[in-house]
Amino acid sequence: MSLSIQLRINGTQRSIPLDDPRVTLLDLLRERLDLTGAKKGCDRGQCGACTVLVNGRRVNSCLALAVSLDGAEILTIEGVAQGDVLHPVQAAFIAHDGFQCGFCTPGQIMSAIGLIHEGQTDGDPERVREGMSGNLCRCGAYIGITEAVLEAERNMNDASRRDAA
Amino acid sequence: MNRFEYARPATLAEAISAGAAEGSVFLAGGTNLMDLMKGGIARPAHLVDISRLPELDRIEHLDDGAVRIGALVRNADLAYDRDFAKRYPSVAEAILSGASAQLRNAATTAGNLLQRTRCAYFFDTASACNKRAPGTGCDARGGENRLHAVLGWSEHCIATHPSDFCVPLVALDAVVEIDGPAGQREVTLEAFHLLPGSTPERETVLVPGEIITGVRLPADAAGFAGHTRYLKVRERTSYAFAVASAAASLRLEGGVIVEARIALGGVALKPWRARAAEASLVGKPADASYFRAAAALALADATPSGGNAFKIELARRIVTRALGLAAAGTPDRVPALPASPFSGAAAHV
Numbered sequence: 001m002s003l004s005i006q007l008r009i010n011g012t013q014r015s016i017p018l019d020d021p022r023v024t025l026l027d028l029l030r031e032r033l034d035l036t037g038a039k040k041g042c043d044r045g046q047c048g049a050c051t052v053l054v055n056g057r058r059v060n061s062c063l064a065l066a067v068s069l070d071g072a073e074i075l076t077i078e079g080v081a082q083g084d085v086l087h088p089v090q091a092a093f094i095a096h097d098g099f100q101c102g103f104c105t106p107g108q109i110m111s112a113i114g115l116i117h118e119g120q121t122d123g124d125p126e127r128v129r130e131g132m133s134g135n136l137c138r139c140g141a142y143i144g145i146t147e148a149v150l151e152a153e154r155n156m157n158d159a160s161r162r163d164a165a
Numbered sequence: 166m167n168r169f170e171y172a173r174p175a176t177l178a179e180a181i182s183a184g185a186a187e188g189s190v191f192l193a194g195g196t197n198l199m200d201l202m203k204g205g206i207a208r209p210a211h212l213v214d215i216s217r218l219p220e221l222d223r224i225e226h227l228d229d230g231a232v233r234i235g236a237l238v239r240n241a242d243l244a245y246d247r248d249f250a251k252r253y254p255s256v257a258e259a260i261l262s263g264a265s266a267q268l269r270n271a272a273t274t275a276g277n278l279l280q281r282t283r284c285a286y287f288f289d290t291a292s293a294c295n296k297r298a299p300g301t302g303c304d305a306r307g308g309e310n311r312l313h314a315v316l317g318w319s320e321h322c323i324a325t326h327p328s329d330f331c332v333p334l335v336a337l338d339a340v341v342e343i344d345g346p347a348g349q350r351e352v353t354l355e356a357f358h359l360l361p362g363s364t365p366e367r368e369t370v371l372v373p374g375e376i377i378t379g380v381r382l383p384a385d386a387a388g389f390a391g392h393t394r395y396l397k398v399r400e401r402t403s404y405a406f407a408v409a410s411a412a413a414s415l416r417l418e419g420g421v422i423v424e425a426r427i428a429l430g431g432v433a434l435k436p437w438r439a440r441a442a443e444a445s446l447v448g449k450p451a452d453a454s455y456f457r458a459a460a461a462l463a464l465a466d467a468t469p470s471g472g473n474a475f476k477i478e479l480a481r482r483i484v485t486r487a488l489g490l491a492a493a494g495t496p497d498r499v500p501a502l503p504a505s506p507f508s509g510a511a512a513h514v
Binding site: 003020021022024043044045048051057058059060062063064065067068111114115118120124126127129130131133134135 | 166168169170171173192195196199200203204212214216241245264265266267268270271402403404501502
């Protein structure tokens, strides 16, 4: 069975042949497109390490069949920085030690970007913790992660207000 | 994952036709199905991708005051729809208490109804499970079963239905709209899921090819908006299935209850409507002593299916507390941890 799909990945339109409909978005990114930022932790939707944005929404890429996403826009951790300028969430994770080993970090950052876009936190740490609960960190960097998300959200909101002014 | 043929029909009629074939399974959000396929529990020969069928992703407010939630409306989109959440706040609260943000962004309305039990023996293909492999037995009976059913279970199956979303839906008289090879029909959500009996492999009234097109809440469901809550207790603060949960909705006039709706989650193989408990509250003041009596009625038929006798008392307390929260009034905004007993409920009323 030969299938071909179109995806816009990190701003680049790609035509991707698929020889098997079982390929998940995560396996497509990691094993076929050399985008290994998204991590395979549990591969069952429980840990959040594979989080990417699909059409602007955070999802577990391990639970999405690539063939089903034909035509979608994908944003992975490789696509969030502007050249050498880090995304505000990346910068905040460094500033607040939002990681230790770093394995879960790409998923944490993509989830945080999704969370901030959802606009439901109101700067409330409890809402950030709840909103990030789909991303596990086995090093236990949760305190730094929460601080990083709160700071990134403030910085991004300030920047968008400046842009609007 | 087994090999399968993949198809993405363009119309509902084509999907129904494809879904009627032997070994066909519908794919929508995939959050549960992909997990089951990776574990070898679901092994479809044909995967019929309905995720893009037209017109099933809308929330429609109907002329008669009812609302129709399209089968493909994503859980997050429904919970964050301002009009919907204002009219049916306990439904939004239940959705947001379930899964993670990533899963809620993908999971659909109909998929939530059709999700499978999270019984560990159902998921472990080396275990006996009458639901997964009829006639093999039930290893949960003598196994780790503290989270299993206390209502409506049988010797063949003691699993629970894991949905939060379905609990306030069944309390609010939701109706499931179905299309299929024999045409359209509808069935109440209360009658949609089947108790295990001797055929736990039969989970719903759907027949092959039938597809849920929407879930409708009748006009009177919005009449509870001022006094409606969903309370869930879990083994950790977030991102876990309910040990027990309850949806409670009240209509109050001058402090007197004129109508009550109560349903429980995590206690049975279906969202469990407690009609006797509801009836006991009509004409009574909104007072804790009546809430306790109603909760006792809701669990009157409960029996442990293993090492889970604690769930009966826990569920009584959750029903009592949910009624108290509903009586106190729906908060303007769902709390950060929806209705968590640890989040300081007093701060949210």
